[in-house]
Amino acid sequence: MRVAIDGPAGSGKSTLAHALAERLNLTMLDTGAMYRSVTLACLEGSVDLEDDEAVTEVARRVRIEFQTVEDGTQHVLLDGRDVSEAIRTAEVDADVSRVSAIPAVRVAMVEEQRRLAATGDVVAEGRDIGTVVFPDAEVKVFLTADPAARAHRRALQRNVENPEEELAILEDLKRRDEADSTRETAPLVAAEDAYRMDTSGMTIEEEVQRITELVEAAKASVPDAKQDEIGFEDEGKQKADATESPKTAPKKATPKKASKDASDEDKPAGRMRVFAHHEPDEFYDTAERDFPITSRALLGVTIGVCGILSKTLWHWKLEGGEKLWKAEGGQVVVMNHESMLDPVIIVVSGWMHGRRMRPISKSELSKNKIAEWFFARVGAIPVERGTADIKAIRRAQRALQRGEDIVIFPEGTRIHSDEQEVTIHGGFALIAQLAKAPVLPIAIVGARDGAPGGNGPLRPGRVWMKVGEPLTFDQISEKNRKKRAKEMERLAMERVYALRDELRAAHPGKM
Numbered sequence: 001m002r003v004a005i006d007g008p009a010g011s012g013k014s015t016l017a018h019a020l021a022e023r024l025n026l027t028m029l030d031t032g033a034m035y036r037s038v039t040l041a042c043l044e045g046s047v048d049l050e051d052d053e054a055v056t057e058v059a060r061r062v063r064i065e066f067q068t069v070e071d072g073t074q075h076v077l078l079d080g081r082d083v084s085e086a087i088r089t090a091e092v093d094a095d096v097s098r099v100s101a102i103p104a105v106r107v108a109m110v111e112e113q114r115r116l117a118a119t120g121d122v123v124a125e126g127r128d129i130g131t132v133v134f135p136d137a138e139v140k141v142f143l144t145a146d147p148a149a150r151a152h153r154r155a156l157q158r159n160v161e162n163p164e165e166e167l168a169i170l171e172d173l174k175r176r177d178e179a180d181s182t183r184e185t186a187p188l189v190a191a192e193d194a195y196r197m198d199t200s201g202m203t204i205e206e207e208v209q210r211i212t213e214l215v216e217a218a219k220a221s222v223p224d225a226k227q228d229e230i231g232f233e234d235e236g237k238q239k240a241d242a243t244e245s246p247k248t249a250p251k252k253a254t255p256k257k258a259s260k261d262a263s264d265e266d267k268p269a270g271r272m273r274v275f276a277h278h279e280p281d282e283f284y285d286t287a288e289r290d291f292p293i294t295s296r297a298l299l300g301v302t303i304g305v306c307g308i309l310s311k312t313l314w315h316w317k318l319e320g321g322e323k324l325w326k327a328e329g330g331q332v333v334v335m336n337h338e339s340m341l342d343p344v345i346i347v348v349s350g351w352m353h354g355r356r357m358r359p360i361s362k363s364e365l366s367k368n369k370i371a372e373w374f375f376a377r378v379g380a381i382p383v384e385r386g387t388a389d390i391k392a393i394r395r396a397q398r399a400l401q402r403g404e405d406i407v408i409f410p411e412g413t414r415i416h417s418d419e420q421e422v423t424i425h426g427g428f429a430l431i432a433q434l435a436k437a438p439v440l441p442i443a444i445v446g447a448r449d450g451a452p453g454g455n456g457p458l459r460p461g462r463v464w465m466k467v468g469e470p471l472t473f474d475q476i477s478e479k480n481r482k483k484r485a486k487e488m489e490r491l492a493m494e495r496v497y498a499l500r501d502e503l504r505a506a507h508p509g510k511m
Helices: 013-024 031-044 052-061 088-099 103-117 129-133 147-157 164-182 204-220 235-242 280-286 293-314 341-352 369-377 390-401 426-435 480-506
Strands: 002-006 028-029 063-070 073-079 122-126 139-144 195-198 317-319 334-337 359-360 381-383 405-408 437-443 463-469
Touching: 002 129, 002 204, 013 028, 013 122, 013 204, 028 031, 028 073, 028 103, 028 195, 028 405, 031 052, 031 063, 031 073, 031 088, 031 103, 031 122, 052 103, 088 103, 088 164, 103 122, 103 129, 122 129, 129 139, 139 204, 147 164, 195 204, 195 390, 280 369, 293 341, 293 369, 317 341, 334 341, 334 426, 334 480, 341 359, 341 405, 341 437, 359 390, 390 405, 390 426, 405 426, 426 437, 426 480, 437 480, 463 480
Parallel strands: 002 122, 002 139, 028 122, 139 195, 317 463, 334 405, 334 437, 359 381, 359 405
Antiparallel strands: 063 073, 437 463
16 A cells, blocks of 8 residues: 655645554655755765755765654654754755755655555655656545645744744745746646645644545455555454554564665666666666666677577567567566476567567576576566565566566466466456556467477477467456456466467467
């Protein structure tokens, strides 16, 4: 569950988010505090705020963490130091809009915000949460309030009693509103599907109650949320957590700061740096086009070598390949699975025609460091089989939304005979549903006989593949979200096996 709260300065986002986190046992993700922390680090280090590169270097270098203390309040740590009060000063107020408007700084912060959200249920507040950071959040809220009311709230927070000082706060808020709403990168705007709420005359309890109702409505729209694998907690756990005291309720752990070299996967400007140390997670979360040139070269060489060897030994042919190669936007490619040759052929074929193909691989393949290093750099995205791996689902979703194809083998393991029991893993339909992407069925025959991982010893042969027509959710009349996904699973695999039978009929003896 992700609750995105946006709005101008002083509209009460932070207070509401904190109260909502405590009410619903969500992790509070204070994105504004992250930009404020970067601003404070720059001011303390006498960094020229007009030097975008210098500010960006600070954003990549600093370690920002959130820590919940015994009384339930959340503190902000900057490189291990509590800066919860220091980042709320007028000096930081005056410069935070300038810092947050730097595209590369936003790349670093957005990447970290998405990493934090991938670990569990969160409520996040800021100025572009529902439009940029979490455009697919289950609940989006845009707060508004009269500027004078916002200025008065800010004055109360700072114990300001002088009317002239409050007037100065009002003028600063107006200036920040103008800067935030007109900046080129991620301006302050309400998401089209956001719930707009004027908080000028509302109490915090009224605000929390209204958002709680929105959360409950979002949960009700997905009856079996846990099985649907989109991150909602089951109702029993939610109720149990709600009955615990804030002081004794378990708090979600905040992960350690990840490397800031990772790019925002939607922006080519965020290309990963050459020769820098990169963790595997950065490759999983970054577009292939933004990999370091060394990794892109490795990928190209791997594709070339695998393509030449596989074509020479197995003379494979892909029928209807134009449905894959000429598609607009990312597709979820689903196939039957006969050998380790299957992903090689489809990735090579797509890559040679300008498609960027990212296979979903079982995490067991990356158990040792060498394998993990290699698979990360050739674009594979690992998934923990047998679990609701929300992180893998979100990574695949974002890859599709930026135009990359996802390759999935729903059978989960190589099928060596028609008598082998098969369990279809239906996560591919959920991924397609979240990304609003088509599902492309493809079948393969001949790879069982002599290809790597197939039956018997390695030997040359012939392999055929056939691409079917893409399937979209517009073709499904069912309205219930979960049932729509189930129907897509059925239709897609039914089509895969029909294509396989067509290939077998055209090439007798090939299994």
